[in-house]
Amino acid sequence: MTERLIVIGGDAAGMSAASQARRRRGPQELEIIAFERGDYTSYSACGIPYFVADTVEDLESLIVRQPEVFRTKQQIDVRMRTEVTEIDLDKRAVKARSIDGGKETWEPFDQLMIATGGIPIRPPLGGIDAAGILGIQTLNDGVLVRQVIEDEDPKHAVVVGGGYIGLEMADALTARGIKVVLVETGEQPMSTLDPDMGEFVTKAMRAMDIEVLTNETVTAFELSDAGHVTGAVTDRRRLPADIVVLGIGTRPNVDLARAAGIEIGPSGGIVVDQQMQTSTEGVWAGGDCAEKFHLVSRAPVAIALGTHANKEGRVAGINIGGGYATFPGVVGTAVSKVCDIEVARTGLKETEADAAGFDHLTVTVDSTTRAGYFPGASPIRTKLIVEARSGRLLGAQIVGKEDAAKRIDALAVALWNEMTVDHMLNMDLSYAPPFAPVWDPVLIAARKAWEKVEATLQDES
């Protein structure tokens, strides 16, 4: 008998799951229907700021695979512009309706994959729903921003919040010739970094003529008579704004799952086990809507990142298809290019290490990206957060003009293996003058951290 898999959401997690399930079970065994409310499936959401900046010119290039390809090559029945409005776990069916038509039908399933993604956090401020105030999550959002830029020719933009998407959008809007003011409630933007590292981001942005206001909060918006945003009001001033981008971040989109009685975790994401199965058998979740296990803090976290979505979707799909795979968790690696600097982090930052109950110490090392004498060598700052007595690596942050991003990977693998800094300081990392000083900054930092651990232990003995 043919089983049926329904996928809610055509994002990377949903479509990866569908593809992997299909690889293992043919159309005679498994019927697959995927519902996507937007106009695009299986695209790179992380590419949106670059599409807005016109660094990436072609919208199509962001789309990994078109719906038609899923239909013809994999017999996956992708139904675009179709919204799922309810999940009934007893009937094992979902209610779906076309956004254009409004026809509503119940579609039964044997297996269900929930890939509803995230939704931009919209602070409950006066005027927040006005025209010209845009969150960035889906490719439709990206298309809209670009259309607004081209149709309305905005002169002033306010970006609310200095998360990754906020910073990347500030950069993108600046590239389009718009004067950008970024308003960040905290001490520094990029709050996934410790403030001493975030400071570099602020400097780089200011050098690109982006105004960065810190310790300042947007409290309301001003609108025109026609209901279009004209300004943002903060606790300190009024800022003109023809366009406002919300860059605070996203939260898991779990309304459907919660309403159905599927367990939601403390992070706000759908609870899944290592196979990506939810609290209900045969119901799976992955991507930004699903909770992740943090391998360092051992706590559930919500992290919206395409690379996790792809991996989780793959794992869910293999299991749905009758195979076996697990997703062990994350260590919180994230990188971004902001203006001309690379920002990278992995593991826990100081406040996160505190919250997880780790007694920790930190070291910060200023070095160069290449051998100091090699043309193009530029400053790079590496910070490690280390458990004070054991020397176990807890987290790392790197900021610099090049190779910060790929350099963090060595530290991510070290975290993955629960390494201590004394085990790390002699690691055989690559060295040649165009790529690194003879002591790579990562090794210098590990060495200094170990010296500090030893000193701590001696002081106590």
Added chain:
Amino acid sequence: MTERLIVIGGDAAGMSAASQARRRRGPQELEIIAFERGDYTSYSACGIPYFVADTVEDLESLIVRQPEVFRTKQQIDVRMRTEVTEIDLDKRAVKARSIDGGKETWEPFDQLMIATGGIPIRPPLGGIDAAGILGIQTLNDGVLVRQVIEDEDPKHAVVVGGGYIGLEMADALTARGIKVVLVETGEQPMSTLDPDMGEFVTKAMRAMDIEVLTNETVTAFELSDAGHVTGAVTDRRRLPADIVVLGIGTRPNVDLARAAGIEIGPSGGIVVDQQMQTSTEGVWAGGDCAEKFHLVSRAPVAIALGTHANKEGRVAGINIGGGYATFPGVVGTAVSKVCDIEVARTGLKETEADAAGFDHLTVTVDSTTRAGYFPGASPIRTKLIVEARSGRLLGAQIVGKEDAAKRIDALAVALWNEMTVDHMLNMDLSYAPPFAPVWDPVLIAARKAWEKVEATLQDES
């Protein structure tokens, strides 16, 4: 009573050892004398090709620390242009003589650090010692090559052997407007890579108008009446040459140690324990003259690399100074920039895995350095060598236009931790469109390798 440490060789290993010993024991406790036969101490030998290319203009910038700084800041008695000609372990003394003067004295020691480095392999060919045939090892060698280029204005160069230094020198000589022919006995240059990866290097060199002759061997040299090289003869042809650079590699310089009765290992390097102590108590070694333990093959190896020299010198110096440190070994990481491509390797290549007795399989993945749609994305090829049944990573090679070098580090850390590919395929490596596709090539390769391991196991069951 004051002890005396004698250091033979002012390279990175020797001077790191001296500095570390001094940090722990002041001049009242430990007298330190360092003998260096050349004109420079503590310099970056890896920078020499870039100095020859004039990419690095200033000789001084290659020198990490001048002898005078060691003398005044650390009370290390650095004696330049002074050669040690004999070690007497019974008397615990070395015989030293000034290269300029010829005065010969016996200097007693309590501790001895041997940092005699490597020497370029000079094949026993007719004419090998002629003027214009140059090996590249010390900074003096680099100065000489540059002087020859500037004084003699050579038009044709032959590089004998396609090791790292050979390739980098071919690149450097080309940058100086010299027509270069590289002659490599093997199937491809860069024999630290498997031939299928080395092929990329050949292509990149040919694209830069460097002639690469493979499966061809230099058999003799032709000399002018004045004894200067004029050509190289191979088993197939005669090549004009105003300058010849030996790029076959180096071997550990252990003549002094061997003559003294210090144990030399199968790799040709001085045998050391994990603290960098030789077979004789109180006699230490580090850098290119010392044997290294390969953590994957578990065999002793000779690898000439500045980053190892620095680490080993540090470890020896800490132990000489009464502290405790160990050098666990290497995993064979090496990177190079050849023309416009980055070449990176770690662990074992196929023939090395064979020699170590590993039943292995390989996967090769062609991907892009950045998200495919991101401007500047360029091809990158990643190869993994994996134990066939366990899936344990044995080695990796990456070739591409950017980020090959720092990407290999994640794999070096994976080797350091003896990871299997199934444990690697979900690793939390950094992702953002300017730096990587959503599945980093390293993860794709791990995934494909794991699929191959699974298939192998199924075939057998």
